[in-house]
Amino acid sequence: MVALLTVTVAASAFLVRLGAAERAAAALARGARGSTGRLYVLVCGLCALLTSLLTLDGAVVILAPVVVTLERRFAVPRRPLLLGVVAVANAFSAGFPTANPTNLVVLARLRLGLGEATVHLLPAAVVAASVCAAAVALSERRTLRTPLLAATAASEPAPRAAAGLPAVARIGIQVVALLVVLPAVIRPVQVAWTGLAGMVALALAVAALAAVANNLPASAVAAVALVPGPGAYAALVGLSVGALVTPHGSVATLIAGDLGGESAHARILAPAAIGATAAAVALVWIGA
Numbered sequence: 001m002v003a004l005l006t007v008t009v010a011a012s013a014f015l016v017r018l019g020a021a022e023r024a025a026a027a028l029a030r031g032a033r034g035s036t037g038r039l040y041v042l043v044c045g046l047c048a049l050l051t052s053l054l055t056l057d058g059a060v061v062i063l064a065p066v067v068v069t070l071e072r073r074f075a076v077p078r079r080p081l082l083l084g085v086v087a088v089a090n091a092f093s094a095g096f097p098t099a100n101p102t103n104l105v106v107l108a109r110l111r112l113g114l115g116e117a118t119v120h121l122l123p124a125a126v127v128a129a130s131v132c133a134a135a136v137a138l139s140e141r142r143t144l145r146t147p148l149l150a151a152t153a154a155s156e157p158a159p160r161a162a163a164g165l166p167a168v169a170r171i172g173i174q175v176v177a178l179l180v181v182l183p184a185v186i187r188p189v190q191v192a193w194t195g196l197a198g199m200v201a202l203a204l205a206v207a208a209l210a211a212v213a214n215n216l217p218a219s220a221v222a223a224v225a226l227v228p229g230p231g232a233y234a235a236l237v238g239l240s241v242g243a244l245v246t247p248h249g250s251v252a253t254l255i256a257g258d259l260g261g262e263s264a265h266a267r268i269l270a271p272a273a274i275g276a277t278a279a280a281v282a283l284v285w286i287g288a
Contacts, residue, residue, distance in 0.1 A: 008058035064259035080140035094240035095125025102219035109223035124280035135272035207242020244273035
C-alpha cells in the first residue's frame with residue numbers, strides 16, 4: 001500500500017514536470033468549446049479515468065495543477081473544478097481495488113479477491129461519483145455559467161506536484177504502525193452485515209471514523225475489526241466516499257488543497273458524501 005501510494009504520486013508529479021498539466025489544460029479548454037459547464041464535465045470524466053489508472057492520489061497530483069493552469073490561462077474559476085476533482089477522485093476510487101490504498105489494506109487483510117471486489121463495487125462507485133459531482137455542480141451552478149476566455153500566457157509557474165509526498169510518507173507510517181498494533185488489541189466483530197440497514201449503518205460508521213482520523217488509518221481499523229462478506233464492501237464505500245465529509249478525510253483531499261492553493265473542501269461535500277454512501281451501499285446490497 002505504501003509503495004503503491006508513493007510510486008503513483010511520484011510518477012504523477014513527474015508527468016506534471018514534463019508538461020502534462022499544460023497540455024491537458026489546453027486540450028480540455030478546446031473540448032469545452034467555450035462552456036465552463038462542459039469543461040467541468042470533462043474534468044470530472046478525466047479524473048475518473050486517472051483515478052482508475054493511477055489511484056485517486058495520482059489523479060489529484062495531475063489534475064490540481066491542471067485546474068490552476070486553466071484558471072491562469074483561461075480565467076476558469078478554480079473552486080468548482082477543484083471540488084469536482086476531489087469529489088470524483090474519492091468517490092470513484094471505491095470501484096477499483098488499486099485505485100485507493102484503503103481498498104488494498106482491507107481486501108488483503110480479509111483475503112478478498114480483487115476481481116470480485118471490482119464487480120461488487122464499480123457500479124456503486126459510478127453512482128457515488130455521479131452524485132458527488134452533481135452536488136458540486138448544483139452548488140456552483142452560477143460560477144459554472146461563466147464563459148471561457150481566450151487563452152493567455154501563464155503568469156506563474158504550476159505548483160510543485162511533489163509537495164504531496166511528505167503527507168504520503170506521514171500517513172503511510174501511521175497505517176503501518178496501526179497494522180502492527182491493532183491485531184493484538186482488536187478482535188473481529190462476528191456480525192453478518194448483510195441487511196441493507198446494517199450495511200448502511202456500517203458504511204456510515206466507517207465514514208465517520210475516516211472523517212475524524214483520515215481514511216488510511218481508518219482502513220487499518222476496519223481491516224482487523226471486520227470479517228469477509230458484504231459488510232466489507234460496505235466498509236470500503238464508507239472509507240472512500242465517506243472520507244469526503246471532512247477536509248482531512250483522505251490524503252487526496254489534503255494534497256489537492258496544497259497544490260490548488262486553496263481549500264479543496266466545501267460544506268456541500270459532507271451531505272453529498274452521506275447521500276452518495278447510502279446510495280452506493282444500496283447497490284452493493286442489491287448485488288450481494
